[in-house]
Amino acid sequence: xxxxxxxxxxxxxxxxVVSVVxxxxxxxxxxxxxxxxxxxxxxxxxxxxxxVAGESTAALNARASASLVAIDDAITTSAQELGFAQxxxxxxxxxxxxxxxxxxxxxxxxxxxxxxxxxDAFPETEQQARAMATEIIRICSQVSADxxxxxxxxxxxxDLQAHAPDLLDDVARQATEAGARVPAARVxxxxxxxxxxxxxxxxxxxxxxxxxxxxxxxxxxxxxGRAALVAADRGAAVAAARSGQAALAQAMSLxxxxxQAGANLAAAGRRLASSIAALNQxxxxxxxxxxxxxxxxxxxxxxxxxxxxxxxxxxxxDPMETLRAVTRAQGELGARLAPYREQAxxxxxxxxxxxxxxxxxxAQIGAVGDYIDARRGAVGPEARTRLAEAARHAHQAQDLxxxxxxxxxxxxxxxDQLVTSAQVLAQQDVxxxxxxxxxxxxxxxxxxxxxxxxxxxGGILIDQLLRGGGRGFGGGFGGxxx
Numbered sequence: 460x461x462x463x464x465x466x467x468x469x470x471x472x473x474x475x476v477v478s479v480v481x482x483x484x485x486x487x488x489x490x491x492x493x494x495x496x497x498x499x500x501x502x503x504x505x506x507x508x509x510x511v512a513g514e515s516t517a518a519l520n521a522r523a524s525a526s527l528v529a530i531d532d533a534i535t536t537s538a539q540e541l542g543f544a545q546x547x548x549x550x551x552x553x554x555x556x557x558x559x560x561x562x563x564x565x566x567x568x569x570x571x572x573x574x575x576x577x578x579d580a581f582p583e584t585e586q587q588a589r590a591m592a593t594e595i596i597r598i599c600s601q602v603s604a605d606x607x608x609x610x611x612x613x614x615x616x617x618d619l620q621a622h623a624p625d626l627l628d629d630v631a632r633q634a635t636e637a638g639a640r641v642p643a644a645r646v647x648x649x650x651x652x653x654x655x656x657x658x659x660x661x662x663x664x665x666x667x668x669x670x671x672x673x674x675x676x677x678x679x680x681x682x683x684g685r686a687a688l689v690a691a692d693r694g695a696a697v698a699a700a701r702s703g704q705a706a707l708a709q710a711m712s713l714x715x716x717x718x719q720a721g722a723n724l725a726a727a728g729r730r731l732a733s734s735i736a737a738l739n740q741x742x743x744x745x746x747x748x749x750x751x752x753x754x755x756x757x758x759x760x761x762x763x764x765x766x767x768x769x770x771x772x773x774x775x776x777d778p779m780e781t782l783r784a785v786t787r788a789q790g791e792l793g794a795r796l797a798p799y800r801e802q803a804x805x806x807x808x809x810x811x812x813x814x815x816x817x818x819x820x821x822a823q824i825g826a827v828g829d830y831i832d833a834r835r836g837a838v839g840p841e842a843r844t845r846l847a848e849a850a851r852h853a854h855q856a857q858d859l860x861x862x863x864x865x866x867x868x869x870x871x872x873x874x875d876q877l878v879t880s881a882q883v884l885a886q887q888d889v890x891x892x893x894x895x896x897x898x899x900x901x902x903x904x905x906x907x908x909x910x911x912x913x914x915x916x917g918g919i920l921i922d923q924l925l926r927g928g929g930r931g932f933g934g935g936f937g938g939x940x941x
Contacts, residue, residue: 516585516588519589519592520577520592522592522596523574523577523593523595523596524840526570526595526599526600527570527574527595527599527840527844528839528840528843529599529603530563530570530599530602530603531567531835531843532918533602533606534563534567535832535835536705537560537606541557541560542708543704544613545557556609559605559606562605563605566598566601567598568847568850570594570595570599571843571851572847573595573598575845575847575848577592578841619697619700620693620694623684623693623700626697626701626704627684627700627703630700630703630704630707631678631681631703634674634677634706634710637674637707637710637714638670638671638674640714641667641670641674644666644667644670644717645667647717647718647720647721648660648664648667648717651720651724655777656776656777659724659778661886662830663717663720666714667717669709669710669833670710670713672914672916673709673710673713674710675913676706676913677703677707677710677914680699680702681699681700683695684697684699684703687699709832709833709917712832712833716826716829723822724778727778727819730782730815730819731785733815734785735766737789737815738765738788738789739766741762741789741792741796741808744808745759745792746759748796748800749796749799752795754795755792758792758795762789762791765788769781769784769785782815782819783875783879786815786816786819789815789816790812790872793808793809793868796808797865806863809864809868813860813864813868813871816868816872816875817853817856817857817871820849820856820871820878821874823849824850824878826882827846827849827882828846830882830886831846833917834889835918836915836916836917837888837889837892837893838885838888838889839888841884842882842884844881845877845878845880846885848873851874852871852873852874852877853870853871855867855870893916896916
């Protein structure tokens, strides 16, 4: 879109985004309904019976999944908006909104836990499944209302309409700066690829391309915002500016992830060495404590094979994946040795294992969270649920680390497994989304999305902002999907 497009250009952008959003929401609902349901162990009060009595269980599940995606995106956007306000006005002036956002995250964490129970391997009755899906919808609706209740207060604080021209200019300038960082990011990735396999760089290798798409989308959005100013529609201009700010935040996060990738991989390599040493010590303990236990012997054999594979592939392997395999072997052997260890010895061994396991899981949670945030227009509820649950288990592991390192290690192991699942599911969702976009656009199988496509992938939906759902605190949401 060029600068002479004006208001018709804004309409064109909206039509593209609205059509893609409609397809994406339909796709999300179908995936949620088709995925096999698993069950929950407790009943939730949910919504009044007359609000859900006419819906099938599959429809309730689909609505619950769509609600989770919508509220997760709303919280992400609200956090970005709060960050902008804190930078402008300080922490004291924005403390009320910080409290509201923290409460929203706590409530949504409960909703994600219910979703995880529905997705696990322990089936509920249909009545239990309906109650849990209904409670997810209720939580999302309540959080939406709580965020929206701060809208006018937040708008008054920021008074964005008065500064719309300056905001658009700032967005355009920062987008140019972000685009200028892309060549350096490509050089960094090329250098890393000489030392690490493609799997080690999978979470960041496409970041420069996504930044370029976001920058192109920002340019279109700024053009639309300036056209809105000419048409004396300051509300639309503010929506465009805020959409551009959100895209910029994603672009900077993607570029920073590339800059940090080398240090993260090097740190994983260092942790790998200490984890292998710890696993070797466990194997010595096994020989001392349980020399005739066939199950322990089998676990020692598996640990030996893991170490051998790690050392053989040290130069060419993904250190993150290798570290994951070694820490998993640590946990499994440690569990087998547990009955043979004195309680104090057992706790100390668990504490040593916990340090590496929790550090790795926490780093992965951050990386996968950044990946999903920057591509949230494509990522469905399953990946988000696994990530939320991984974060919850990691927090529990941290809380228990001093008093009960054995249970803390178990929590950290679950966090590691869940974040791995979240990464796989998120990457699958993005691949399916981009393939569908190419099919809809009639482009080649290997093509990429330009213009507003990167912003749609990033979940930055200007049409929601223009409808009024994104004004003020909790922007970009407006209750959609809940």
